[in-house]
Amino acid sequence: MDSDVASTSSRASSPEPEAAGSPQLLFEAFCREPAAPQQGPGGAGGKLRGGRKAQSDQQQQEQRLKVNSRERRRMHDLNQALDGLRAVMPYAQGPAVRKLSKLATLLLARSYILALSSSLQDMRRLLSELHPLARVRPVPASPSACSLAAAPGYLGFRAAPPEPPRTAAGPLGPFYRHSSGSPCLCSFCQAGPQELPGTAAAPACPRASK
DNA sequence: TAGGCCATCTGGTCCT
DNA sequence: AGGACCAGATGGCCTA
Numbered sequence: 041m042d043s044d045v046a047s048t049s050s051r052a053s054s055p056e057p058e059a060a061g062s063p064q065l066l067f068e069a070f071c072r073e074p075a076a077p078q079q080g081p082g083g084a085g086g087k088l089r090g091g092r093k094a095q096s097d098q099q100q101q102e103q104r105l106k107v108n109s110r111e112r113r114r115m116h117d118l119n120q121a122l123d124g125l126r127a128v129m130p131y132a133q134g135p136a137v138r139k140l141s142k143l144a145t146l147l148l149a150r151s152y153i154l155a156l157s158s159s160l161q162d163m164r165r166l167l168s169e170l171h172p173l174a175r176v177r178p179v180p181a182s183p184s185a186c187s188l189a190a191a192p193g194y195l196g197f198r199a200a201p202p203e204p205p206r207t208a209a210g211p212l213g214p215f216y217r218h219s220s221g222s223p224c225l226c227s228f229c230q231a232g233p234q235e236l237p238g239t240a241a242a243p244a245c246p247r248a249s250k
Numbered sequence: 251t252a253g254g255c256c257a258t259c260t261g262g263t264c265c266t
Numbered sequence: 267a268g269g270a271c272c273a274g275a276t277g278g279c280c281t282a
Contacts, residue, residue, distance in 0.1 A: 103268095108259060110269075115257070141255065 125149055 122145050126133070129148055131140065140148065 104260085107269090111260085111271090112258065114270075119257090143255090 122142055125145055126140050129140065129145065130152060131137075131148065
């Protein structure tokens with residue numbers, strides 16, 4: 041299916057990380073201009089008298105190429121976002137480590153967020169125990185400040201996070217297990233994901249996925 | 251070689 | 267109408 045010129049094997053193992061990594065770039069990509077007009081080859085008025093059907097076919101072809109191109113770019117943006125997510129994820133990164141799969145990235149991100157939330161709660165509790173008089177001041181309510189603050193699970197100083205659903209599998213789902221006997225040195229395991237709220241004791245190490 | 255993961259194409263649906 | 271989003275199909279690459 042080589043219907044698109046741009047479909048050359050640009051795959052390799054990493055999908056064109058043009059600007060991957062930086063959240064800033066991620067947002068830039070997210071907010072980027074709405075799909076440059078991308079003229080098809082020949083542009084308008086290429087064929088003058090090719091017959092109505094031929095012209096219609098060509099128009100359809102160009103339309104198809106345009107849609108394909110948009111879809112490709114959309115997927116590239118998605119992959120960039122995933123790369124950005126991987127970049128801030130607590131797992132061993134390096135040339136010798138296999139890149140997290142998309143699914144693993146999402147699952148690990150969820151676990152990481154839950155772990156951070158739990159840590160934050162613990163620290164807050166500790167702080168209030170050490171300094172009973174020093175109350176943690178609530179974040180001034182400013183609805184327009186950040187839409188995240190309105191999210192149900194937002195961990196501001198207002199409400200405790202909702203209990204995450206408990207699943208039978210580990211925080212990364214049923215896909216990830218430690219290979220028995222071999223201690224994992226990745227930062228995720230070092231940090232102790234077993235403290236995740238609402239999860240079983242099953243450690244979740246992305247390196248053990250394969 | 252089988253299975254996992256991925257990129258790409260494609261058609262459908264929804265929204266502006 | 268055009269664009270975004272989604273899911274299924276397909277084929278390639280890589281690893282155990």
